[in-house]
Amino acid sequence: MNRAQKIAWLNLTTITIFIILSGVVAWVLTSNIQIPQPYRELLIVATIAVLMLPMKFARLIFRKKPGQISHDERDELIRKKATLIAYTIFWFFLVAACMTPFFLAGPNGSVPSALTVWILLGGFLILKVSASVTILILYSLGGKENE
Amino acid sequence: MNRAQKAAWWVVVTTLLALTVSLIVFCILYTKVEFARAMRLGFACMGLVGLSGLAPIIFKKDKGKVKFDERDKIINIKAGRAGFGVSYGVFGLLSMTIWGIVGAGNTINVDILPLVWVAAFISTFFTHSVATLILYGRGGER
Numbered sequence: 001m002n003r004a005q006k007i008a009w010l011n012l013t014t015i016t017i018f019i020i021l022s023g024v025v026a027w028v029l030t031s032n033i034q035i036p037q038p039y040r041e042l043l044i045v046a047t048i049a050v051l052m053l054p055m056k057f058a059r060l061i062f063r064k065k066p067g068q069i070s071h072d073e074r075d076e077l078i079r080k081k082a083t084l085i086a087y088t089i090f091w092f093f094l095v096a097a098c099m100t101p102f103f104l105a106g107p108n109g110s111v112p113s114a115l116t117v118w119i120l121l122g123g124f125l126i127l128k129v130s131a132s133v134t135i136l137i138l139y140s141l142g143g144k145e146n147e
Numbered sequence: 148m149n150r151a152q153k154a155a156w157w158v159v160v161t162t163l164l165a166l167t168v169s170l171i172v173f174c175i176l177y178t179k180v181e182f183a184r185a186m187r188l189g190f191a192c193m194g195l196v197g198l199s200g201l202a203p204i205i206f207k208k209d210k211g212k213v214k215f216d217e218r219d220k221i222i223n224i225k226a227g228r229a230g231f232g233v234s235y236g237v238f239g240l241l242s243m244t245i246w247g248i249v250g251a252g253n254t255i256n257v258d259i260l261p262l263v264w265v266a267a268f269i270s271t272f273f274t275h276s277v278a279t280l281i282l283y284g285r286g287g288e289r
Contacts, residue, residue: 080224087231094238094267098260109257113249116242116263123238 003070004079005139007058008132015125018051055128078138086131093126094119150209151219152283154202155276162273165195183256190262196269222282230275238267 001009025047029040054061064070097119101111148156173189180188208214241263249255 080228083228084224084231087228087235090235091231094264098264102257102261105257107258110254111257111260113246113253113255114251116255116260117246119260120239120242123235127235 002075002139003062003064004075004135006062008135010058010061011055011128011132014051014054015129018047018125021047021050078135081138082131082134085134086127089130090123090127094123097122149219149283150206150214151223151279153206155279155283157202157205158199158272158276159280161199162196162269162276165193165198168192168195187258190265193265193269196272199272222279225282226275226278229278230271230273233274234267234271237270238263241266 025043028035029043035043101109101115105111169189169192172192173185176185176188179185245255245259245263
């Protein structure tokens with residue numbers, strides 16, 4: 001696997017762990033388990049950190065090897081295609097996520113203000129997952145020549 | 148200018164025109180009707196941006212054998228990526244601003260959500276056009 005593939009796998013693994021952890025934290029926070037208020041907020045911050053930190057430092061975790069060409073024209077082309085596909089899928093998600101509450105609640109309805117933040121987070125996850133999956137598929141189409 | 152540049156200018160002009168008309172309508176109606184209604188009516192004027200879709204009809208294909216070469220394709224892709232990137236930023240900014248102003252435990256009117264994604268949608272095409280003009284400008288007259 002080259003560096004881009006490793007980073008893509010890291011993103012997918014991190015997002016999977018984040019989704020599982022979020023479910024557990026949500027269950028803990030809504031259950032009868034007594035947790036003091038500062039620790040409840042710390043739990044939420046820690047969950048977000050589990051998502052953000054590995055993706056943010058992925059390029060430090062998987063460093064470029066000195067003396068080797070880590071990124072050529074084919075890698076750049078794959079990265080550009082993955083970006084375009086990811087944003088296309090993101091836009092489908094964005095329109096669906098914004099219009100579904102509109103049709104469910106009706107034009108005079110109201111929704112929680114936090115819904116906008118949830119849609120933003122969902123859009124971010126959709127972007128990362130789409131880009132990572134596209135990168136892995138496009139690299140796999142080329143065989144082992146990129147390793 | 149080639150067809151892509153002319154279309155880009157058309158999009159920029161229609162978007163700025165729509166924005167100006169929206170602001171004027173909002174300012175006029177602000178003192179006459181309630182704030183939310185004035186904002187909706189002002190934002191409805193952004194529908195003028197739809198005129199930018201007439202660009203392929205207004206600007207005919209360039210004369211000559213090569214109408215869209217590799218450089219045009221690269222510029223279009225780069226501009227598209229710039230447009231998408233800015234749209235995500237606009238959406239993020241609007242989402243966090245709404246949440247910050249309204250507050251965590253409160254509710255918002257559901258018709259704000261379509262307005263948010265339409266604003267991001269318009270910013271996508273506007274940024275795509277501006278990026279197209281900038282990238283063509285770097286290449287000189289050729």
